[in-house]
Structure formats: structure tokens, C-alpha cells
């Protein structure tokens with residue numbers, strides 16, 4: 568027997584896909600609009616699976632509350648920026664890449680202490696960035712989320728089967744474990 572449960576999360580974020588290229592025969596235009604700074608209301612679906620139940624459950628839906636907190640605290644209303652984006656230094660002047668504060672989930676934030684005497688607006692601008700080491704496409708984001716969720720759910724012996732990530736209501740990527 569096999570069960571699968573899923574839970575949905577959503578968050579607002581900004582990004583730019585600096586690598587976008589298009590074949591106009593298929594895209595019908597050559598406008599690389601995903602290279603613009605733009606935002607989405609992203610939706611994540613986490614799928615957990617098991618061949619047997621514990622207390623009648625794959626695991627309690629509430630065992631994903633930590634992921635909701637992660638999304639709300641770390642990603643919601645942030646701009647996800649690739650550390651290799653050619654505009655990195657333009658978008659974040661006065662910040663050296665080796666000064667970033669790294670986190671075990673695979674992202675970094677800007678160390679704001681050196682801006683403590685600057686105007687509050689500058690601090691607010693810089694605290695709005697989440698820096699990652701990948702181009703923030705839908706595909707890369709779904710793979711990143713699976714890695715984060717699987718690492719944590721290993722502690723409960725719960726397997727993540729796949730992650731779906733909807734960048735828009737019509738555009739979705741799926742990453743399988």
C-alpha cells in the first residue's frame with residue numbers, strides 16, 4: 568500500500584532570470600522580460616509519502632509548520648538574487664560577496680551591521696535580499712525546496728516524493744526526489 572499527502576504554501580517574492588534566452592520561432596517574440604526585476608505570488612506544494620502509516624498518518628500535516636515559518640520568515644516579500652547575477656554589484660553596491668552571512672539551508676543575507684549608521688531606507692533595501700547560488704528559475708527553486716524539506720523530514724523518517732512550484736497560476740515545475 569502507498570499513501571501520499573500534500574500541503575500547500577505560498578509567498579510573494581521578486582527575482583530576475585538573468586539567463587533567459589528565447590527562440591522567437593517558438594516564443595513568438597524576443598522580449599526577455601524575465602530578465603527584468605519582477606515579482607510573483609509563488610505557490611509550493613510539498614508531497615510526502617509512506618508505505619505504512621504511523622498513528623493513521625503519513626505524518627501529521629502540522630509537522631510541516633516549520634516550513635511555513637521558514638517561508639514566512641526567510642522568503643516572503645524578499646528578492647531572490649543569484650550571487651552570480653551580472654547585476655549583483657549594481658543591485659547591491661557596497662557589499663562584498665565574502666561579507667554575506669550564510670545559512671545552512673543554502674542562502675545568504677547581507678550583513679547589516681556595517682550599515683547601522685546609514686538611513687533606515689538603505690537598511691530596508693538590503694534586508695530585502697535573499698542571495699542564492701543558482702539562477703532563481705522555477706525549476707531551481709523546486710529543487711532547492713525539496714533539499715530543504717527532505718533534510719528536515721529525515722529526522723522523522725518521512726520521505727518527500729516531490730515538490731511542485733507554481734511561479735504563476737499557469738506555470739509549474741516539479742522536482743522528484
Ligand SMILES: Nc1nc2c(c(=O)[nH]1)N=C([C@H](O)[C@H](O)COP(=O)(O)OP(=O)(O)OP(=O)(O)O)CN2
Nearest residue numbers: 584587600601605607703704705706734735737738
Ligand atoms: N522553464 C521556465 N521558463 C520560464 C521561467 C522559469 O522559471 N522556467 N521563468 C520565466 C519568468 O520568470 C516569468 O515570470 C514566468 O513566465 P510565464 O509563464 O511566461 O509567465 P506569463 O505570466 O508571462 O505567461 P502568460 O502565458 O503570458 O500568461 C519565464 N520562463
